[in-house]
Amino acid sequence: MLQWRRGEGRASALAGKGTSARMTTAPDAPPASVPGARRNITVLGFTSSYLNFAVQCWNPVVPILLVREGAPNLGVVVTYALVNLLGAAAQYAGGRLADRYGARLLIAIPTTFAGLMWVVMALSPDWQVMAASYVAINIVFGIQNPSFTTMVADSVPPTERLAAFARYNLIVSPGYVLGPLLGAFVILPHVPPPLFIGATGLSYVAVGLTRLRLFVEPRRDLPRRPPAPGGFRAAVREARAAVLGSPTRRRLLAVTVGVSSLVALTVNGPFLALVGHAQDGLAPQAVDILFAVGAVGMVGVGLFAGGLTRRLGDRAALAAGLVLHGAAVAAYAVRMGLGAGVGVFVLLFAGYQLSVIAFGALRSEWASGPDAGAAIGGTSALAGVAVFLVLSLAGSVEAAFGRGGPLLLAGAVALGTAALALMPDGAGGAEAHRRPWEGRPAAAAVRS
DSSP: OOOSSSSSOOTTTTOOOOOGGGOOSOTTSOOOOOTTTTHHHHHHHHHHHHHHHHHHTTGGGHHHHHHHTTOOHHHHHHHHHHHHHHHHHHHHHHHHHHHHHOHHHHHHHHHHHHHHHHHHHHTOSSHHHHHHHHHHHHHHHHHHTHHHHHHHHHTSOGGGHHHHHHHHHHHHTHHHHHHHHHIIIIIHHHSOHHHHHHHHHHHHHHHHHHHHHHOOOOOSOOOSSOOOOOHHHHHHHHHHHHHHSSHHHHHHHHHHHHHHHHHHHTTTSSHHHHIIIIISOOOHHHHHHHHHHHHHHHHHHHHHHHHHHHHHOHHHHHHHHHHHHHHHHHHHTSOOHHHHHHHHHHHHHHHHHHHHHHHHHHHHHHHOSTTHHHHHHHHHHHHHHHHHHHHHHHHHHHHHHOTTHHHHHHHHHHHHHHHHHHSOOOTTSGGGGOOGGGOOGGGTOOOO
């Protein structure tokens, strides 16, 4: 979802929440889903796949489009730093709103509004307005993002969540393959940028209205009335409790910071496109091809990621995905051209997909509770501050080690985050709060 890839949300990645602790069913039985809510996964999956198809025709080369409009490299890096900082900061508000109004509205309405902002971006007269529109769009995505995982996790019983996440991400993945291919061979060579960006905006508006009509709100326990105002200090206490109130939540914050930083340096940032364009001399169409072929790895992993995650456990699967992703990114930092880059991108996105599914399940477990939206949004907001600092550091690393320096930094972040995910729980960790029907960590019981 922050999205892991820019565009439609990834259920986990930087969004969502679990609901096991807030359901009203007896603690020795798994809560049941709301009647009709199962279809949400299909509706969300296919609409997200379509929007991914539309936006990924050209979105991987946005850094190059900005440069062609006159943006300096520093301007591109600052744009993406603001995208990650402000988009992540908006997630806390999005999480609180989701706890209050539910995932249905918090996905459908921002989808429609984002479409209008894409149209504004299409009409931008210069790179500054184009960059500002792109930042604004991703603030809207930040508000929306905590509800993606909520929608998937809450639409099925807890024992089916891992399968639901695997199914959702499998449905979404083809858009990441077909979109860049269409962009490389049809859109980028023959269609002016304002036209294809504007068409994307109209698609978002149509999908937003469709989602509003077809979604079933999966939560039974939405508040019947607004909470009584408690003032600024009370709000700060609530936010602190949601993010730092237990060892499990503090672990969630640390891992979210690592994962968010890695994604900002790789698939959600400008460096893969800039390295291919400047270091290897790849045209925008060739960069789109790399992203399309790499997304084949996402589809392949999506076919068996659920079973693999169940066998390994959420933490081991997350660590394995991060290590594979980070190693491939570091390898791409070496000058290799289009041919060798194809194999590296397949491995890069295979690791990314495994991480998405495993992190979604693990995150839902660690954030479960009536304040799950605030927990996810709050940790993502603080992670956004860390990402801003990491991207600032990446600029210095690039100056010292060359264009591939930020990707080497990403490899180091991946290894550190994988080690953090594998650290055992202390007292009061996730195991202490597990319910009988949620299983044991080694069995990777289904969580968000």
